[in-house]
Amino acid sequence: MRRFRLLSAASLAAILIASGCGTADTPSTPAPGASGARTPIKLQLQWFFQSQFAGYIAAVDKGFYAEQGLDVQLLEGGVDIVPQTVLAQGKADYAIAWVPKALASREQGAAITDVGQIFARSGTYQVAFKESGITGPADFKGRKVGNWGFGNEFELFAGMTGAGLNPGKDVTLVQQQFDMQALLKKEIDLAQAMSYNEYAQLLEAKNPATGKLYTPEDFTVIDWKTVGTSMLQDAVWANTGKLSDPAYQQQTVKFLLGTVKGWAYCRDNPEECRDLVVKKGSKLGKSHQLWQMNEVNKLIWPSAAGVGLVGEADWKQTVELSMNTKNQTGDTVLTKQPEGLAYTNDYIQQALEQAKAAGIDVTGAAFQPQTVTLNAGGA
Template identity: 35%
Template sequence: MKKYLSLLLCMALFLSLALAGCGSNGDTAASGSSTAGSSASTSGSSESTASTAAPDKITLQLKWLPQSQFMGYYVAQEKGYYKEQGIDIEILPGGSDIIPEQQVYNGVADIGVTWVSSLMKYQGQGWDLVETAQIFQKSALLLVSKTKAGIKTPADLKGKKVGSWFGGNEYELYAMIESAGLNRDKDLKLVQQDYTMDQLINDEIEAASAMTYNEYGLLLESGIPEAELSKLDMNEHNVAMLEDCLFVNSEWLAKNEDVFVRFLKASIKGWEEACKDPEAAGNIVFNVDKSVSLEHQVYMAKEVAKLVVPEGFDAAKIGYIDNKAIQQTADYALKYGLLTKAADISKCVNSKYWEQAAAK
């Protein structure tokens, strides 16, 4: 009997140890499974974080209200080109009371669009701003008249009443007048021009300033046939000054080189698309701000495309900075008093980031 009880006790002890061992193995497996799950969860979380990383926020300040003059940026935004580059962009409209240089210098905006001569004025005052891409390769400024006025060359402006917006828009006109050997104070009468073109339509002046992509279109839309209009083009008379460019605060740029290059890549892509299909671009801009008719936005887009990618210009070079054209702009700005001293264009422009963005 004692042997039997001893045998039972041994068997019970053996069974207890076996169960304990199984329990231990089960806990280890469970622990291992938990660790693997935790690792997988961590890995998944990491991948999720990488794929959903917050985009870099950038603010772009325009020179004027939303219109096809700026269509490349709106197309890039609409088509998701900024998003592809990890950028969340806010495009700020301009206006008569908004100065892009001040907005960028004061940190309200990261990047700005302005005319080269205007930027040079602030650079000349010591503002640490730098041009980084030249979007318009040609001047859009025309001097327009009705054919009955007989103005076919700059010399024909003698004795005429000529409109100018002034405020920085007059320098090319001054250069054109002088190129014909005329004295702008004695040989003709320069008058303040409004933005409606009514003065020319109503024969209050004989020649008017007009941008190819805006006011010239207004004349056509007013019902005046193109055959009854004469144009003096600043580019053809070699007195052109460059207009729309991109610029930044140098201090901001030093801290944001990578994101800025990505911004340029997306912007160039947007401009390429807009210039290939300006009608579609005009529609996109119209839907941003329906302040003017769809027809005028499309007209504007087609004309702007000719400034961004002029005839014979390589579309792959959108944004290219032509130092010769920059120098001519600086020379006229100095000659007519916008600048108080000659601009050092080597310090005014920096094409390094455009070159990186444009590289295929």
């Protein structure tokens, strides 16, 4: 879903040179639909097919990209796939990536630009059993703290730093697997979780003391939005060099317009989008996918200014935390302010205007989340 390694500066530089990313040799993008045929587009996702990407799946399945003259292929992610690097290598036209991880890649040389901030809010939690007595980051001291690594731990480290803790000395950091078994077996005191995925896994598990499923009352959730150390997550990234090409600019607007329609559709039709994701081949169960769809919608909607616009205050917080939060070795995510065209609202603004003209609700002001019942194992 989100767990990826960052390449070294030398490795990334070699890749960028080899691929010619952002250079004058980059081939110009054909105008979408100019010859009557749809323009092929590759979108690199962060993880395997699941409701985290339902809007893109719906935009393909319901023809929202096709009506823009685009033939979009969704590329699944995986443990060792870094979406922003795939984009920088020229192996995809767009990529979905968390902002701090993508900015770190930019600092290493990746010429990429955030053109659509789809998730307006962070979904990252740190979860403990309520019986542990942990209520906030200050209580992490002396505890075994699970995290995935791969750049997903920045909010956690920022939260601990804000509480006066040194991530390298005051806690025992444990490499967490891509599930919640370590917490359920009480091998760690806290586990990293996304609101739309791993947290649900806890509520799908049986409490051996009762024989029934765990409930929210069994856990304490530390939400980094509440703590104040949340960072921007899923964004659409484009090739910075190619954004100087008018055809790629036009294509980007069209791609974002189809994307906006896809996410608006999944806001209004969560069950159908859940089914589209399951049909796509997700290994997660139907109740889990509906939970995920509902929670992802909460991270997008409502969007007062319009879905996909980069909020200046949220961007500034993400950058400042990335520059000031130290990890266990004393390093920060970023060493300086992002340079060049790190983000732009130009293309998403055009897409939003066209969507509104087509009668699409781009703010979701009336959005109300569902109440989702999880089944054992997410079935």
